[in-house]
Amino acid sequence: MQDGSELDLQSRETVEARRFTGLDAAGLDLSGSAFSECAFDGLAASETNFRSATFTEVTFTRLNAPIFLAARTRFRSVSVESSRIGSGEVYESTLNSVRFAGSKFDFFNASGSELQDVLFENCTIDELDLSNAKLRRVSFVDTTIRTLRLRQARLTDVDLRGAQFSQIDGFDSLSGVTLSSYQVAMLSDSFAAHLGIRIEG
Numbered sequence: 001m002q003d004g005s006e007l008d009l010q011s012r013e014t015v016e017a018r019r020f021t022g023l024d025a026a027g028l029d030l031s032g033s034a035f036s037e038c039a040f041d042g043l044a045a046s047e048t049n050f051r052s053a054t055f056t057e058v059t060f061t062r063l064n065a066p067i068f069l070a071a072r073t074r075f076r077s078v079s080v081e082s083s084r085i086g087s088g089e090v091y092e093s094t095l096n097s098v099r100f101a102g103s104k105f106d107f108f109n110a111s112g113s114e115l116q117d118v119l120f121e122n123c124t125i126d127e128l129d130l131s132n133a134k135l136r137r138v139s140f141v142d143t144t145i146r147t148l149r150l151r152q153a154r155l156t157d158v159d160l161r162g163a164q165f166s167q168i169d170g171f172d173s174l175s176g177v178t179l180s181s182y183q184v185a186m187l188s189d190s191f192a193a194h195l196g197i198r199i200e201g
Helices: 006-011 181-186 188-195
Strands: 014-016 018-021 034-036 039-041 054-061 064-069 074-081 084-089 094-101 104-109 114-121 124-129 134-141 143-149 154-159 163-169
Touching (some): 134 143
Parallel strands (some): 014 034, 018 039, 074 094, 084 104, 094 114, 104 124, 114 134, 124 143, 134 154
């Protein structure tokens, strides 16, 4: 893997086997680009346009993106670690074999996306929007989610036992989810309200 520079991003639609360290890509238009076997360490990506890009076997470490523009993007065998993302716009994207670890998100918008074999580990997410998404083998470990939106999502083998969340929007879509007995007890009032059950005494 060779060291890369901003010139590699500007001059190529396909970037292969490059290591980018401390790069400031703020405002660059990289839409439709393809990245393969690349590593980004300390990437500053404020409003960098990654829409419709493809990332294959790519690692992001210490990514800083107040606004991460990556709608309709394909991620395969991607790792995002120790990163800080304000608004992560990855709606209508495909995420396959992706790991998010030790990262913080204010808003993670994956509505309408397809997620398969995705892991969130030791992350903090203020709002995770999975509305209209299709999830298969997605799990959470030591992850805190303030608001989880699941309206009209289709879930298969989704393990939420390692997540702490304050609010779920979309109880109708919980089929296919594994919860702990503690989580079920904590959500009992919300389940009752959703089903129209009055609890007295």
